[in-house]
Amino acid sequence: DAGxxxxxxxxxxxxGQEVTLRCKPISGHNSLFWYRQTMMRxxxxxxxxxxxxPIDDSGMPEDRFSAKMPNASFSTLKIQPSEPRDSxxxxxxxxxxxxxxxxxxxxxxxxxx
Amino acid sequence: xxxLEQSPQFLSIQEGENLTVYCNSSSVFSSLQWYRQEPGEGxxxxxxxxxxxxxxxxxRLTFQFGDARKDSSLHITAAQPGxxxxxxxxxPAGSNYKLTFGKGTLLTVNP
Numbered sequence: 547d548a549g550x551x552x553x554x555x556x557x558x559x560x561x562g563q564e565v566t567l568r569c570k571p572i573s574g575h576n577s578l579f580w581y582r583q584t585m586m587r588x589x590x591x592x593x594x595x596x597x598x599x600p601i602d603d604s605g606m607p608e609d610r611f612s613a614k615m616p617n618a619s620f621s622t623l624k625i626q627p628s629e630p631r632d633s634x635x636x637x638x639x640x641x642x643x644x645x646x647x648x649x650x651x652x653x654x655x656x657x658x659x
Numbered sequence: 660x661x662x663l664e665q666s667p668q669f670l671s672i673q674e675g676e677n678l679t680v681y682c683n684s685s686s687v688f689s690s691l692q693w694y695r696q697e698p699g700e701g702x703x704x705x706x707x708x709x710x711x712x713x714x715x716x717x718x719r720l721t722f723q724f725g726d727a728r729k730d731s732s733l734h735i736t737a738a739q740p741g742x743x744x745x746x747x748x749x750x751p752a753g754s755n756y757k758l759t760f761g762k763g764t765l766l767t768v769n770p
Contacts, residue, residue: 550701579758588762589702589747602757637701639758646690646751648758650701 550651552638558657564626567654570619571640579648580613580623581637589637595621628658662686663748663761671767675737680764682748683730689750691731693722696745696763738768 551570559565571578579594593603595615603613610629615621625632635655639648664683672678682691690709694702706715708724708731715722719742721734735742747763 577756581760589760591757591759594757639701641756646692646707646756646758647704648702648756650703652699653701 550638550640550649552636552651552654554654555652556655556657558659559628561629561658562627563658564624565628565632565656565658567623567636567638567656569621569623569638569651571621571638572642572649573619574642575640575649576618576643577641578615578621579639579641580621581639581650583635583637583653592623625656628656630658633657662759663750665746665748665761665764667764668762669765669767671769672738674739674768674770676768677734677736678738678766679732679734680746680766681730681732682761684750685729687728689728691724691728692749692751692758693731693733694747694749694760696747698744702745702747702760735766738766740768740770742766743768 553568577596580592581589583589592605593613594601598615611625613623635653637650637653639650641648666681690707692707693705695705696702706722711726711728713724719736723732745763745765747760749758749760751758
């Protein structure tokens with residue numbers, strides 16, 4: 547298996563622009579998580595899905611952030627409009643049913659200038 | 660308030676030295692996980708500890724879960740440059756195993 551695949555690996559955008567991050571979870575996994583990592587705050591859970599349904603989005607910082615999972619093999623995290631304080635590494639992770647181990651993608655490094 | 664406190668935040672040592680990093684909380688956990696994150700990569704699970712007082716070994720790494728299941732430690736014997744990375748502890752909460760992470764210990768092992 548190729549593991550969790552995220553794209554793009556790096557994104558540089560200007561303040562105010564829309565940013566879309568993409569994730570393909572491991573086939574057969576039924577839970578998907580979006581995390582944000584910064585030096586100051588560490589790894590923060592933004593939202594997670596179970597069987598394509600958003601279960602907990604309490605970590606989503608503002609209405610500028612939205613996430614979707616239209617099917618079991620694809621999820622997006624969108625920021626509109628982006629701001630410099632959104633600069634971070636965004637990780638997607640997936641997990642198989644009944645297991646606690648999460649498998650992470652390589653992350654998307656977002657820089658908003 | 661951070662639910663999981665990890666210490667030290669940074670650690671730089673020479674190859675061959677031993678080290679211990681800690682993960683502490685005032686809460687009781689049913690289990691704790693340790694992950695290692697290398698530069699430019701996502702975290703990778705090293706071990707899950709479940710039973711209070713449990714000790715698990717992974718080659719030169721020894722993981723211990725506190726008797727009260729509120730804390731955990733990771734001891735590395737004879738550290739190597741390949742051990743360099745960010746060590747994160749996490750606990751899975753609820754039936755959906757929602758993972759909450761500590762901020763991690765950034766370990767640098769110098770040759």
